[in-house]
Amino acid sequence: MNGTSGTLNASDLRGAIAPLRGKWGWIVALGVVYLVTGIIALGSVVMATVASVFVVGVMMLIAGVAEVVNAFQIKSWGKFLLWALLGMLYIVAGFATFQNPLLAASVFTLILGAALIVSGIMRITLALSMKSQTPWGWVLLSGCITLLLGVLILxxxxxxxxxxxxxxxxxxxxxAGAGWIGLGLSLRRAH
Incomplete structure (x- = not known):
């Protein structure tokens, strides 16, 4: 990082990448693991859906426990109760994902579809409001694709x-696997 402007210049970038050059093989191997895992997941998307729901459930449990622990750090009763209830809600939701992962996947998919529709509408509105500026067409296209994806999901x-x-x-x-493989191979060429 350049101390005066806060930007990364070419020599800083080369210095940051130098330690990775000798590890290019490991980076390619990581990419292959990602790629193979992705292909396996693509071959069994229902199991991948269940696995992703379990990961979300674990994250909810961790967040819930953290909220409850944080509640005990709050001194006033009203805030303690609010934090504790929020933490318990996360914990219950986390356990619910384990009890019925397909129902949880259904709820998550509903939320995802709705979020994509809202995001698409917002991008389209933004694009139409910035018509006089250069990239409005790309923003409009992005909004239309996002909106269409949300509609298709729902x-x-x-x-x-x-x-x-x-x-x-x-x-x-x-x-991600393709990206890691590409990075590793480019580091190999630079080595």
Whole structure:
């Protein structure tokens, strides 16, 4: 980082990447693991959906316990009760995901579809309000695709809840794997 402007210049970037050059093989191996895992998840999207719901359930439990612990740090009774109730809500929701992961996937998919629709509408509105500026077409296209994706998810809901989360997880793993492999191979060429 350049101390005066806070920007990263080329020599700073080379210095930061230098330690990674010798580890390019490990980075490629990590990418292959991501890629294979993504392909396996794509082959069994229902199981990948259940796995992603379990991960969310674990995160809810961790957040709930943290909220309850935080409640005991609050001195006033009203705030303690609010924090403790919020933490218990997270804990109950976390256990609910373990009890019925397909129902949890259905709820998560419903929320995802609705969020995509709202996000798409907001992007379209933003694009139309910035027509005189350069990138408005890309923002409009992004908004239309996001809106369409949300509509497609909700049009097939609740059936889509069996495969949407798993499919998104698989796609993310595949692209992350490809990214790590690309980074590792470019480090190898630079080595």
């Amino acid at each position: 049009a097939q809901w609740p059936v889509s809840s069996l495969f949407i989360l798993g499919t998104l997880l698989a796609i993310d793993l595949i692209f």
